Amino acid sequence: MKSGTYNIDLEFNQILDLVRQLSKKEKLRLSRELEKEIIDGKLTSLLEAFKTDDLDQETIDREVEIVRSELYAKGKTT
Template sequence: MKTALQIDLTFDQVLSIVKQLSKEEKLKLSKELEKEVIESRLSRLLDTFKTDELDLKTISEEVEFVRQQFYEKKSS
């Protein structure tokens, strides 16, 4: 059985705890925070481009059109 514990801490309290970590632990924490920020930004970016206007058929048609243009350019 897993028990969840939630503690309300201020930023200054968290900062004080972080300052007590070793260099290796700080580096590991930094990487985890960076990963979280990147994932958050990526999620927002993907949400920005999410659309119902495109379907596989439309994408396939566009791919074939571009391939045909490349083929014609190469053949000339």
């Protein structure tokens, strides 16, 4: 059997009525799926906010080495 994509227009209250008919197990599953979707959206937004062409791997490596050196030096003095 071939599966397809179906779109239907539902108002929020109709969706809420459907959710109320779900079992506890199904509600938990739906909750996890919604949470995942929200987290994915937030992560995508965050990554887009930090996306830049001004930062290359060499710059990142240089900064990492500076921080490592500072932490090493701080560890030696304590």
